[in-house]
Amino acid sequence: MSLHTLTVHQLREKLRRGAVSARATTQSLLDRIQVVDGKLKAYLWLNAEDALAQADEIDRSGIARNGKLLGGVPIAIKDVINVEGQPCTCGSKILKGHTSVYDAFVVQRLRDAGAILLGRTNMDEFAMGSSTENSSWGVTRNPWDLERIPGGSSGGSAAAVAADEAFAALGTDTGGSIRQPAALCGCVGFKPTYGRVSRYGLVAFASSLDQIGPFTKDVADCALMMRVLAGHDRHDSTSVPQPVPDYTVALDKGVKGLRIGLPKEYFIDGMDREVDGAVRAAIKKLQELGAEIVEISLPHTDYAVAVYYLIATAEASANLARFDGVRYGARVTGEDVIDMYGKTRGAGFGAEVKRRIILGTYALSAGYYDAYYLRAQKVRTLIRQDFEKAFEKCDAIVTPTSPEAAFRIGEKTDDPLKMYLSDIFTISVNLAGICGVSLPCGFTASPRLPIGLQVLGKPFGEETVLRVAHAYEQATEWHKQRPGL
Amino acid sequence: MQYEAVIGLEVHVQLKTKSKMFCGCATTFGAEPNTQVCPVCLGYPGVLPVMNEEAVRKTILTGLMIESEVARFSKWDRKNYFYPDMPKNYQISQYDLPLCAHGSVEIKLDGGKTKKIGVTRAHLEEDVAKNLHFETKSGVDFNRAGTPLMEVVSEPDMRSPDEAFAYLTTLKEILISGGISDCDMEKGQLRCDSNVSVRPVGQTEFGEKVEIKNMNTISGVRRALAYEIQRQTAALQKGEKVSQETRRWDDAAGKTFVMRTKEYAHDYRYFPEPDLMPVVVSDEMLAEVRKGLPELPEAKRQRFIKQYGLPEYDAGVLVADVTLAAFYERAVHGAKNPKAISNWVTTEFLGKLAEAKMTIDECPIRPEHLAELVSLIDGGQISGKIGKEVFAEMFRSGKSPSAIVKEKGLVQVSDAGAIGGFIEEAIAKNPKSVADFKSGNEAAINFLKGQVMKLSKGKANPQLVGEILLRKLKGG
Numbered sequence: 001m002s003l004h005t006l007t008v009h010q011l012r013e014k015l016r017r018g019a020v021s022a023r024a025t026t027q028s029l030l031d032r033i034q035v036v037d038g039k040l041k042a043y044l045w046l047n048a049e050d051a052l053a054q055a056d057e058i059d060r061s062g063i064a065r066n067g068k069l070l071g072g073v074p075i076a077i078k079d080v081i082n083v084e085g086q087p088c089t090c091g092s093k094i095l096k097g098h099t100s101v102y103d104a105f106v107v108q109r110l111r112d113a114g115a116i117l118l119g120r121t122n123m124d125e126f127a128m129g130s131s132t133e134n135s136s137w138g139v140t141r142n143p144w145d146l147e148r149i150p151g152g153s154s155g156g157s158a159a160a161v162a163a164d165e166a167f168a169a170l171g172t173d174t175g176g177s178i179r180q181p182a183a184l185c186g187c188v189g190f191k192p193t194y195g196r197v198s199r200y201g202l203v204a205f206a207s208s209l210d211q212i213g214p215f216t217k218d219v220a221d222c223a224l225m226m227r228v229l230a231g232h233d234r235h236d237s238t239s240v241p242q243p244v245p246d247y248t249v250a251l252d253k254g255v256k257g258l259r260i261g262l263p264k265e266y267f268i269d270g271m272d273r274e275v276d277g278a279v280r281a282a283i284k285k286l287q288e289l290g291a292e293i294v295e296i297s298l299p300h301t302d303y304a305v306a307v308y309y310l311i312a313t314a315e316a317s318a319n320l321a322r323f324d325g326v327r328y329g330a331r332v333t334g335e336d337v338i339d340m341y342g343k344t345r346g347a348g349f350g351a352e353v354k355r356r357i358i359l360g361t362y363a364l365s366a367g368y369y370d371a372y373y374l375r376a377q378k379v380r381t382l383i384r385q386d387f388e389k390a391f392e393k394c395d396a397i398v399t400p401t402s403p404e405a406a407f408r409i410g411e412k413t414d415d416p417l418k419m420y421l422s423d424i425f426t427i428s429v430n431l432a433g434i435c436g437v438s439l440p441c442g443f444t445a446s447p448r449l450p451i452g453l454q455v456l457g458k459p460f461g462e463e464t465v466l467r468v469a470h471a472y473e474q475a476t477e478w479h480k481q482r483p484g485l
Numbered sequence: 486m487q488y489e490a491v492i493g494l495e496v497h498v499q500l501k502t503k504s505k506m507f508c509g510c511a512t513t514f515g516a517e518p519n520t521q522v523c524p525v526c527l528g529y530p531g532v533l534p535v536m537n538e539e540a541v542r543k544t545i546l547t548g549l550m551i552e553s554e555v556a557r558f559s560k561w562d563r564k565n566y567f568y569p570d571m572p573k574n575y576q577i578s579q580y581d582l583p584l585c586a587h588g589s590v591e592i593k594l595d596g597g598k599t600k601k602i603g604v605t606r607a608h609l610e611e612d613v614a615k616n617l618h619f620e621t622k623s624g625v626d627f628n629r630a631g632t633p634l635m636e637v638v639s640e641p642d643m644r645s646p647d648e649a650f651a652y653l654t655t656l657k658e659i660l661i662s663g664g665i666s667d668c669d670m671e672k673g674q675l676r677c678d679s680n681v682s683v684r685p686v687g688q689t690e691f692g693e694k695v696e697i698k699n700m701n702t703i704s705g706v707r708r709a710l711a712y713e714i715q716r717q718t719a720a721l722q723k724g725e726k727v728s729q730e731t732r733r734w735d736d737a738a739g740k741t742f743v744m745r746t747k748e749y750a751h752d753y754r755y756f757p758e759p760d761l762m763p764v765v766v767s768d769e770m771l772a773e774v775r776k777g778l779p780e781l782p783e784a785k786r787q788r789f790i791k792q793y794g795l796p797e798y799d800a801g802v803l804v805a806d807v808t809l810a811a812f813y814e815r816a817v818h819g820a821k822n823p824k825a826i827s828n829w830v831t832t833e834f835l836g837k838l839a840e841a842k843m844t845i846d847e848c849p850i851r852p853e854h855l856a857e858l859v860s861l862i863d864g865g866q867i868s869g870k871i872g873k874e875v876f877a878e879m880f881r882s883g884k885s886p887s888a889i890v891k892e893k894g895l896v897q898v899s900d901a902g903a904i905g906g907f908i909e910e911a912i913a914k915n916p917k918s919v920a921d922f923k924s925g926n927e928a929a930i931n932f933l934k935g936q937v938m939k940l941s942k943g944k945a946n947p948q949l950v951g952e953i954l955l956r957k958l959k960g961g
Contacts, residue, residue, distance in 0.1 A: 082531045095530070102524050104531060203530040207759035236533050237761050315759055318563050321574035322528045326625065337569055337623075364565070364754035373756060 003028035004164045005482070008073055008221040011167060015064040015072045022055035022064045022072030026116055029074050033165050036485050041140050042150075042160040044079050045087050046119035054116040063114040069228050071114030076166035078157050079120040080127055081212065082201040083107050090203050091123040091135040091153075094348025095329045104201020105233045106170060106212050113228045121156030121169060125350045126320060127177055127205040129153050130422040133413055134352045141409070142185060143483040145447050148406040151181030151422075154215070158185040161215040162450075163485055168225055169215040174205050175308050176401075176426025178213045179438035183401035183452020186440045186481065188216045188469070190226060191426075193459045194433035195240035198233030204319040206312035207238075209430040218479050219439060219470040223247035226462060242460060250463035251470040256290030258468065261394030265301040266425055272404040278442030278451040279400045282472060286398065289471055294394050298386040303379050304428040305420055309356075310363045310376035311431070317360030323348065355416065384432040391458045396468045399425050401438040401452030425454060435462050437469050440478035450481075487686040488721060490714040491694075492643035494652060494706075497676040498635045498666045499612060500543045505631035506611040507534030507577065512633075514672050518617075518626035526631035528572030533760050536561075540633035541764060543665050544584045544609045545774045547635060550659050550781060551604050553588025557766050561758035566751055569625050570613040578636075580755040583608035584764065590639075590659065591783070592651035602652045603640030610634050629673075635665070641680065641691065646710035653677060653703045658782040662807050670702055677706055683717040683727065692717070693727040697741055700734045709734040713741050785810060793823035802831045808845045809835075815852035825859045833873065837880050849883030858886040866890065867897050871943055899946040901953060904937070907945060908954050911936040922958055930954060 003011065003025050014020045030048050037043055051074060058064050064072030077083055080090045082100035084107075089095040103111070110117065124134035132140045132155025140155045142148040143163035150159040154171030158181035161169050171178040173191035182189025190213045197212045204210060214225035227248065232241040262283065267276070287293050325331030325344035332347050334340035349357070363372040390397065403424060412419040429436045434456060441453035453472070457465035473479050505512055508525035525532040548555045562580035588604035614630035616623055637656065643649045657668045657675060668675040677700055682692035697713055700706045712734075717727045732741040780788070782804050789800035789810075803813045813830050817823045834855070838848060858879070862872045867890055878889045890896055898904060911933055912919055921929035930951075937950045 080531075088530065090530070098530070100531075101529065102532075200533050201531045204760075235535060237535055238533075238759075314756060317754075318565055318573075318575045318756070321565065321567065322530070322572065324567065324569075324574060326569050327527055327572070328529065338567075341567055361754065364756050366752045366754075369754075369756070 002032075004032040004167075006167070007217045008070070008167050008224055011073060012069075012071070018065055022058040022116065023052060025072055026051050026055040026074050026118070029118070029166070036143075036163055036165060039141060039146055039485065040143060040159050040163055040165065041138055042121055042156040042163070042165055043076070044089065044091070044120045044122050044137055044156065047086075051116055051118050058114060058116065068114035069224060070110065072116065073114070073167055074116040074118040075110055076118050076121050076157055076160050076169035077107070078154050078169070078171045079123050080172055080203045080205075081107060081170055082203070083117050083120075086117070087120060088203065089120075089136070090127070091125040091137060092323075092348065092350070092353070093136040093330060094323045094345070096136075098329050102201065104212075105198035105235060106229050107201060109228050109231070115228075118166070121154070121160055121166075123156055124153035124177075125353050126203070126316070127153040127172055127174055127210075128316070128352050128356055130176070130180060130419055131407070131409075131412065132156065132181070133409065134350055136350055139409055142406045142449075143485055144186065144449050145406065148408055148449070149184070151184035151402070151406065153177040153181075154189075155181045155185075157215045158182050158187060158189065161185070161217060162187045163483060166215075167217070168221055170212055170229075171215055172202055172205075172210055172212050173426075173430065174209045174211075174312060175430050176423040178215065179426050179429075179436060179452070179454060180402050180423060182215060182438040183440075183454075184406040184450065186450030186452075186478075186483070188219055188222045188437065188439045188479070190214050190216075190222050190437045191429060191435060192226065192230060192462060193435040194430075195238050196242075196435070196460065196462065197229045198231070198236040198239045200233055200235040204315075206315040207319060208315060209308075209312055211430075219437075219466060219473045220248065220251060222437065222469075223251055223466050226466070230462070240460075245463055247463060247466055250467045253467050254290065255286055255468055255471045258291050258396060258464070259294050259394040260286055260291045260468065261294050261296035261390055261397045263296050263298045263301070263390065263397060263399060265298050266399040271400065274442075274444045275400050275402070275404060275451050279398075279453060282441040282453045283398060285475055286468070286472055289475055291468070296390040296393055296397065298383075298390060298428065300379060300382045300386050301428060304383060304431060305424060307376045307379045307383065307431060308423075308427045309359065309420060310372050311380060313356045313360030314363045314373050315360065317357045317364065320349075320353065320357055352416070380431050383428055387428075387432040387434055395457075396461070396464050397456040398468075399454045399456070401425060401454040405444045405449035405451055429456055434459055435465055437465050439469050439473055440481070441472070441476070442478060443481070450478075486722070488683050488718045489644055489686050490646075490710070491641045491682050491684065491691055492645075492649050492710060493641035493680040494639045494643070494649060495678045495680070496637045496639075496653070496656060497678075498637065498660060498668065499674040500540050500633040500635055501664060501666050502537055502539045502543065502633050504537060506537050506540055506609070506633040507631055510631065514674075516628055518624070518628060521628040522630070526572060527627055528574075534577060534758075536761060536764070537633060540609055541584065542770070542774050543633075543663075544607060544635050545766065545771065546663050546777060547607055547637070547660065547665050548585030548588060549775060549778055550663050551585075551588035551590055551607070551637075551656075553585040553604060553607065555766060555771060556582060556584055556586065558582065558763060559584045559766070560763040561761045562755045563758050564610075565754045568613070569623070570616050570630070572614065572627060572630050576610055576613065577758055577761070578610035578755075579608035584766075590652055590656050592648060592655050593783075594648070594651070600642075600648070602642045602648070605638045605640050607635055607637045610636060646707040646714070649679065649710055650703060650707040653706060655782070657703070658805065662779050662782050662785070664779070664807075677703075679706060679710060681710055681713050681717070683714055683721060685721075692721075693729045695727065695729065695741075696731040697734050698731060698744065701736065705734065705736050708736065708739065709741060712739060716741070793817060793827070795824060795827050799824075799827045799831055802835075803827065806845075812845055812852050816855040818853075818856075820856040820859065822859050822863055825863065826856060829855055829859065829876070833876055837877075841880075848880065850879050851883065851885075854879055854885050861886055861890065865897060865899060865946060867895055868943065868947055871895050871897065874943075895944060897946050898941055898944045899949055901949065904941070904945050904949055904953055905957075907937045907940045908950070908957055910940055912957065919958065930958065933958075
C-alpha cells in the first residue's frame with residue numbers, strides 16, 4: 001500500500017482506526033519525496049529527522065487516534081509562512097540563512113490540529129511571479145511535464161500535492177498564486193475571502209490582497225483544511241471575527257437550484273481552445289447537475305491587471321523595505337549605512353522583485369500618487385462593486401482559472417507583461433476580496449496538461465464555493481488523475 | 486526696519502502607556518538595550534501591527550484638553566524612509582486624517598494678558614529606535630521603537646522666544662495634568678522642533694522658514710530661537726536672503742548649524758496602512774474619554790487661589806506638578822490653615838525631596854500627617870522649630886507627627902513654673918546680658934531668650950518665655 005497517494009480524509013480514517021501510524025505515514029511521504037523531488041524540486045527545505053520526531057510524538061500521545069482534524073498528517077508549507085525554528089527565505093537570497101523566530105497563526109492552527117510540519121516549498125521570490133521561475137533557489141518543474149513550469153507563485157506547494165509529495169500544502173494567493181498553480185498542476189487550490197484566514201506570520205507581498213489558503217488533492221480535503229485555517233486572530237487587525245462554519249457539512253448539498261454566473265468578459269476570443277472547451281464542458285456538467293446558468297457582466301475586468309500592478313507593487317515597495325541587512329538576513333557591508341542598504345538589496349533581490357519595488361515606489365511618488373495609486377484604488381472599488389452587482393444575480397461564478405495550460409520553462413521570462421497576463425482571470429478576485437477555488441476540469445491533448453476550473457463566491461461564501469466544486473468533482477474523474485512520474 | 490519673528494512648534498510626546506503602540510512590549514525607560522523587543526517592534530518578516538487603544542484614548546483626551554476637534558473617522562498611513570532606527574523602514578503614522586485638529590493652547594503673557602496659540606493637529610505614530618555610535622561600529626537599541634508617540638503641531642502663531650517658551654510650558658502642564666505623558670525631556674518623553682522665520686513688521690507673507698532641531702530643554706528652545714531670530718534678522722538687514730533649510734542647535738556653542746538644505750527634502754510616499762483598520766471614534770468612546778477630562782492647570786491655579794486663599798506664587802508651584810497638587814489637596818482636606826500647609830509643602834517638603842532625590846510617590850510622608858503637624862504647631866503643642874525636627878523624622882520614618890512628639894517627648898512646655906525655672910537659671914548664668922538690658926540695651930533680651938530655649942531643649946513656648954522674661958527683668 002502506498003500511503004502517500006491517499007487524500008487527507010482517507011489517511012485520517014486509517015490513522016483514526018490505528019491502521020497506520022503517523023511515523024509510517026511520514027516515512028512513506030519521505031520515501032516518495034526521495035524518489036521524485038530530485039526531478040521536481042518542489043521542496044526547498046526538509047528535515048526528515050525532525051518530521052519523524054514530530055510523528056513519533058503524535059503516535060506516543062495518541063493524537064492521531066482522537067478527533068483532531070489533522071492528527072498525524074504531514075503538511076508542506078510555502079516558504080513565505082513562518083514556522084518557528086525552520087528557515088523562511090521567501091525564495092529570496094536576501095533571507096538566506098534566516099530562521100523563523102515565531103509561528104504564523106495558521107501554523108499554530110496546524111500544530112493544534114495535530115499536523116506534522118514537514119518542510120518548505122519553493123516559490124517565486126516574495127510571491128512575485130506566475131511560474132516559480134523567480135525563485136532564487138531554482139525552478140520547480142510541473143509534474144505533468146518536467147519541461148514546463150508549475151505555475152506560481154506557490155508552484156512548489158502545487159507540484160508537491162499534485163505529485164503525491166504532500167498530502168496537503170499551504171500557499172498564498174495575492175493575485176492568483178494559489179489558484180493558477182493548482183490549475184496548472186492539476187490539484188485543488190483555495191483562496192479564502194480576505195480576512196477569513198489570519199495573515200499573521202505570512203511575509204507580506206501586498207497586504208491588502210494576500211491570503212493564505214490550502215492545496216489539496218480533492219475538494220473534501222480543501223473543506224477540511226479550511227476548517228483548520230479559518231478564524232479570527234487578534235494579531236491580525238484585518239482578520240474578521242465571523243464564526244467559522246463546518247465547511248465539510250455543506251459539501252454534499254449539490255448544485256440544484258443554485259444560480260451560476262458566467263461573466264461574459266471572461267469568455268473571450270483568443271483564449272486557448274482546449275481550455276475554453278474544457279471549461280464549457282464543465283459548465284454543461286454543472287447544468288446537468290441542476291444548476292441554473294446565468295450570464296453576468298463584470299464590466300471593469302479590463303482594468304484589473306493595471307490596477308493590481310499599481311496597488312500590489314505600491315504595498316510591496318513598503319513591505320519589502322525592511323529587508324535592509326540591519327537586523328536579519330543577508331548583509332553586504334558598505335562604506336556607510338546607505339551604501340550597505342544599496343549593496344545588500346542590490347545583491348539580495350532578484351530582477352522581478354526589483355522591478356516591482358521600483359514600480360511601486362514610482363506609483364507612490366509625489367506628483368504621481370493621484371494619477372496612479374489613488375486612481376487605482378478608485379477603480380478597485382468599481383471592480384468590487386462589479387462583483388457585488390453580479391452576486392445579486394447568481395450564487396457563484398464560474399470561469400477558467402488560467403487562460404492556458406502550463407507553459408514552457410523560460411517561455412515568458414523575457415516578457416514580464418506576458419507573464420502578468422497569466423493571472424488575468426484570478427487577479428480581480430483579490431482586488432474584490434472575495435473567495436475562490438480552482439479544481440481540475442480536464443486536460444489538453446498533447447502534451448497532456450491539466451486545465452483548471454475557477455469557482456468564485458461572495459465574501460465569506462466559502463461554503464457555496466466548496467459545494468459547487470464538490471458537486472462537479474464528484475460527477476467527474478479529473479481529480480483522480482495523477483502524473484506519471 | 487523693524488522685524489518680527491514667526492514661530493511654529495512641532496512637539497513629539499511619548500505617551501504614558503504600559504505597552505507599545507502596535508505590540509505588547511513594555512515601554513519602561515532605561516532598560517538594557519534590546520530587552521523590550523519582540524518580532525513586531527523589530528520588524529521581523531510576517532508580523533502585523535495591532536493598535537493600542539489606550540494610546541488612541543490618550544490622544545483623544547489631549548484633543549479635548551486643547552479644545553480641538555476629535556475626528557470620528559481617522560486612519561493610519563505609512564511614512565516611507567530608510568534609516569537604521571526604523572525597523573520596517575516605514576513608520577506607521579497619520580497623514581491626512583489625524584485624530585485631532587484645530588485646537589488651541591492659551592498662554593499667559595507679561596502683564597496678565599493671554600494669547601491663544603492655534604494647534605493645527607495632533608496625531609499618533611510610533612517612535613523609532615535609538616542609534617548608538619561606538620568607536621568603530623554603530624548599534625541600534627530597539628527598546629524605544631514602537632513607543633506611542635503623539636505629534637502636536639502648532640500654527641505659526643508665536644512671535645517671540647518667550648511666547649514659544651510659554652506655549653511649551655503650558656502644553657507640558659496640560660499633558661502632565663491629563664496623565665498623557667510625564668514629559669521628561671531628559672528621557673526624551675517630550676521633544677521639540679521649531680520652524681522660525683523673520684519678516685518686516687507689517688508684512689503679511691511669511692519669510693523663508695528655517696527648521697531647528699536638537700533642542701533638548703524648554704529653555705534651550707528659547708535660546709535657540711533667540712539666536713536664530715537674531716541671525717535671520719541680521720542677514721535680512723544686510724540685504725542677504727535667508728535660505729529654507731534645517732539647522733541643528735548646539736546648546737554649548739549657543740549657535741545653530743546647517744543640517745540639510747531644501748534640495749534634500751524627503752518624499753515620504755505616504756499611503757494608507759493596509760494592515761490596520763481605520764479608527765472610528767464612537768459616541769460612547771468619546772463620552773468615556775470626556776469623563777476622564779481633568780481640571781486644566783490654569784483653572785486649577787485659579788481655584789487654589791480662591792478656595793485655599795493662596796498667593797499666586799504658591800498656587801503656581803503646587804499646580805505645576807499634578808502629584809504635588811494632589812498631595813496638597815489631600816493634606817489640606819478639612820484642615821484649618823491651608824496657607825501654612827502650602828508653606829510646608831512648597832519649602833520643607835520639596836526641599837527634602839530634592840535633597841533625597843525622591844519622588845512624591847516614593848516619599849513615606851502621608852498628606853494627612855502634614856495637616857496634623859501644622860495643627861500641632863498652630864495649637865501650641867510644639868514650636869515651629871520643633872516642627873522642623875518632627876518633619877525630618879516624618880520624612881525618614883513615615884510616622885505621624887503626634888507619635889513622634891510623644892515618643893521623643895517634644896511636647897512644648899507652656900507651664901509658667903517650668904519656664905520660670907529655666908529663666909532663673911539663664912539670668913543667673915548671664916549677669917552681663919542682664920546688666921546690658923537694664924542699662925537700656927533692649928536687644929540683650931534676645932540673647933537671654935535664646936539661652937532659655939536652649940536650656941528647655943527648644944520645648945519652651947517661645948511666646949511665654951518672652952512674656953515671663955520681660956516681666957522678671959523689669960520687675961527684678
